[in-house]
Amino acid sequence: MKEEITLAEAQKQVDQWIKTVGVRYFNELTNMTILMEEVGELARIMSRTYGEQSFKESDKGKDLGDEMADVLWVLICLANQTGVDLTEAMKKNFEKKNVRDVDRHKNNEKLK
DSSP: OOOOOOHHHHHHHHHHHHHHTSOSOOOHHHHHHHHHHHHHHHHHHHHHHTSSOOOOGGGTTOOHHHHHHHHHHHHHHHHHHHTOOHHHHHHHHHHHHHHHTTTTTTTOGGGO
8 A cells, every 4th residue: 555645744754854864954045946957857857758859868767756756855845944834835726726717727718
């Protein structure tokens, strides 16, 4: 059976890892730059897997899920550093989308 992990638990585990193994958080601006690097690595694999670009030797063996997890890891670091509770933020985001976008996509001719 797969072990489930909540956003709250992920935030706690990342924080614990940073404080024990990672020594300390990089500052927020450094982590923002690292996040962009990780998104770039994810984009590279996506463009080669689902787009028209071909794989280079250095791209082979890269795991899409691992690249997504790298992005999530740094995003969680930023949330921890800035005091954002990702569980609450996601709840509010769903509420916003369910009000603002309730008919938006259904009425979008491009999606039909």
